[in-house]
Amino acid sequence: MKKIPAVAWREFKHTALTKAFIIGSIVVPVLIIPLLVVLPALFSKEVEPLKGTVVLIGPDVLEAADELAASERGRSGQQALEETLEQLPEGTVDPLSKQMASSMLGSDAELDLSFRRGEYAELEDLKEQVRSHDLTAVVVLQDGILERHPTREFNRFEVFVRPGLSARHLEIIDDLISDAVVETRVGATGMKYEELRTMMRAPRSETMRLQEGGGEAVEYEWAKRLIPIAFMFLVWIATFTSGNYLLTSTIEEKSNKVMEVLLSAISPFQLMAGKILGQAFVSLVTLVMYGGLGIAALIALSQADLVPISMIIWLLLFFGMAYFMIASIMASVGSAVSDLHDAQSLIGPAMMVLILPLILWMPISEAPNGMLAMVTSWIPPLIPFIMILRVTASGDPVPLWQILGTLVAGYGAVILMIWLCARIFRVGVLMQGKPPSPLQLLKWVRYK
Numbered sequence: 001m002k003k004i005p006a007v008a009w010r011e012f013k014h015t016a017l018t019k020a021f022i023i024g025s026i027v028v029p030v031l032i033i034p035l036l037v038v039l040p041a042l043f044s045k046e047v048e049p050l051k052g053t054v055v056l057i058g059p060d061v062l063e064a065a066d067e068l069a070a071s072e073r074g075r076s077g078q079q080a081l082e083e084t085l086e087q088l089p090e091g092t093v094d095p096l097s098k099q100m101a102s103s104m105l106g107s108d109a110e111l112d113l114s115f116r117r118g119e120y121a122e123l124e125d126l127k128e129q130v131r132s133h134d135l136t137a138v139v140v141l142q143d144g145i146l147e148r149h150p151t152r153e154f155n156r157f158e159v160f161v162r163p164g165l166s167a168r169h170l171e172i173i174d175d176l177i178s179d180a181v182v183e184t185r186v187g188a189t190g191m192k193y194e195e196l197r198t199m200m201r202a203p204r205s206e207t208m209r210l211q212e213g214g215g216e217a218v219e220y221e222w223a224k225r226l227i228p229i230a231f232m233f234l235v236w237i238a239t240f241t242s243g244n245y246l247l248t249s250t251i252e253e254k255s256n257k258v259m260e261v262l263l264s265a266i267s268p269f270q271l272m273a274g275k276i277l278g279q280a281f282v283s284l285v286t287l288v289m290y291g292g293l294g295i296a297a298l299i300a301l302s303q304a305d306l307v308p309i310s311m312i313i314w315l316l317l318f319f320g321m322a323y324f325m326i327a328s329i330m331a332s333v334g335s336a337v338s339d340l341h342d343a344q345s346l347i348g349p350a351m352m353v354l355i356l357p358l359i360l361w362m363p364i365s366e367a368p369n370g371m372l373a374m375v376t377s378w379i380p381p382l383i384p385f386i387m388i389l390r391v392t393a394s395g396d397p398v399p400l401w402q403i404l405g406t407l408v409a410g411y412g413a414v415i416l417m418i419w420l421c422a423r424i425f426r427v428g429v430l431m432q433g434k435p436p437s438p439l440q441l442l443k444w445v446r447y448k
Contacts (some may be wrong), residue, residue: 003265003266004270004273004277005277006274007273007278008273008275008281009278010274010278011246011274011275011277011278011279011282012278012279015242015245015249015278015282016281016282016285021282025285025286025289025290029289029290029292050136050169050173051136052135052136052162053134053135053136054136054137054138055137055139056139056177057123057138057140057141058140058145126138126160127160131162133162135162136161137159137161137165137173138159138160139160139173139177140158140159140160141157141177141181142156142157145157146181147185148185148188148189157177159173159174159177161173224306227306227392228361228364228365228388228392228393229361229365229389231311231315231388231389232357232361232385232388232389232392234287234290234291234294235287235315235318235319235322235384235388236357236385237286237290238283238287238319238323239283239322239327240326241282241283241286242279242283242286242323243279243283243330244330245279245282246275246276246279246327246330246331247330247340248334248340249275250275250330250331250335251337251339251340251343254334254429255339259271259430260430263430268425269422269425269426271429272331272425275331276324276327276331276418279327280320280323280324280327283323287319291315295307314387314391314392314403315392317407318384318385318387318388318410319384321383321407321410322384322385324414324417325381325384326354326381328417328418328420328421329347329350330347331421331425332420332421332424332425332428332441333347335425336424336428336431336436336444337428337436338435339435342435343435346435346438346441350381353381353382354381354385356382357376357382357385360372360376360389364386364389364390364393365389365392365393368389368390368391368393369390369396369398369399373389377390377402377406378405378406378409380409380413383406383409383410383413384410387403387410423445423447424441424445427444427447
């Protein structure tokens with residue numbers, strides 16, 4: 001048994017002490033943590049105001065607004081718009097034109113508005129001006145867009161924008177047009193749009209979570225929805241990354257005859273145990289680094305209490321179960337074949353089963369105590385992945401007896417799978433040639 005730690009250290013060293021692993025599993029998470037502080041500052045940066053000329057080609061109800069176009073062209077900003085609206089006599093500008101100018105008073109845009117009446121013939125010339133950046137955009141409204149009950153066919157408008165216009169600026173233009181059209185329709189009925197919009201405004205809710213140690217924190221619904229799948233992906237990535245290393249290293253050592261040299265000094269069981277334990281520490285490093293990154297993100301959002309200590313304990317327990325289940329499968333397949341391509345045909349059925357937690361993520365996390373969740377919680381090798389979803393879900397807590405029961409059942413399955421792996425490993429490491437079928441693997445298990 002003293003030789004197992006030596007094999008484990010060799011396996012860990014050849015996997016974890018490489019440039020690729022250090023960069024991918026250690027350096028990258030360490031570099032991402034400072035970004036959690038910098039990114040909010042970058043996203044909070046104010047957007048540059050939208051400046052330029054927007055030409056509106058509309059239905060016949062739009063009257064030519066020469067006074068507005070002449071006085072507004074070449075000027076920008078809120079003060080200019082207010083002065084223009086005050087100087088315009090009643091009836092000079094159509095309702096939509098007024099609404100467009102008024103909507104700009106509270107927006108981030110500084111536009112030089114120019115309205116045109118039904119001149120669709122010059123649309124192509126205006127497009128060329130947009131391409132050459134002389135105009136910011138051309139908006140074409142359908143003829144029936146201002147009716148009280150517009151049909152779906154006419155309730156739309158087209159916007160032709162200059163190259164390089166940002167998504168935020170395009171959103172500003174769309175909002176200005178849409179708001180102006182709706183306000184014009186409402187105004188035609190004699191109602192005041194601002195009063196109507198105020199009455200229809202839905203109340204805003206702010207959920208506060210009472211913390212166990214005292215105090216309050218803003219509750220983020222998206223965080224509670226993402227935590228279960230984040231925990232499961234963390235376990236999935238950590239176990240399958242190391243499991244893949246275990247598979248490939250076993251196949252390489254077998255095909256290069258290194259396995260035969262090792263077996264001259266140690267037993268097959270010692271070699272298998274050392275390789276599995278060595279990759280277990282590799283998997284644990286991945287779990288700690290990326291798990292720490294996730295916790296750092298929650299701390300930056302003041303949501304650290306969403307992950308209590310009990311959740312971390314369950315994570316570690318089910319992570320160990322998941323790793324040894326996956327490792328036993330990978331070690332068995334790696335010892336039985338001599339080529340990575342042959343390994344895929346044997347791993348395929350197991351992967352089809354292990355993909356189920358990804359498919360069932362939403363229904364299980366939404367109903368952690370539902371029938372589907374409870375049934376799949378007792379099926380190896382799904383147990384650790386399903387239980388991670390259940391114990392981290394924000395619904396009703398999972399009964400303690402189910403957690404303890406699945407731990408006993410899961411680790412019992414681990415012992416059985418490692419025993420089966422050892423029986424296959426002792427025969428497979430010295431076998432060459434055609435890969436075995438699943439029935440042949442069962443025969444190897446029965447060999448004495």
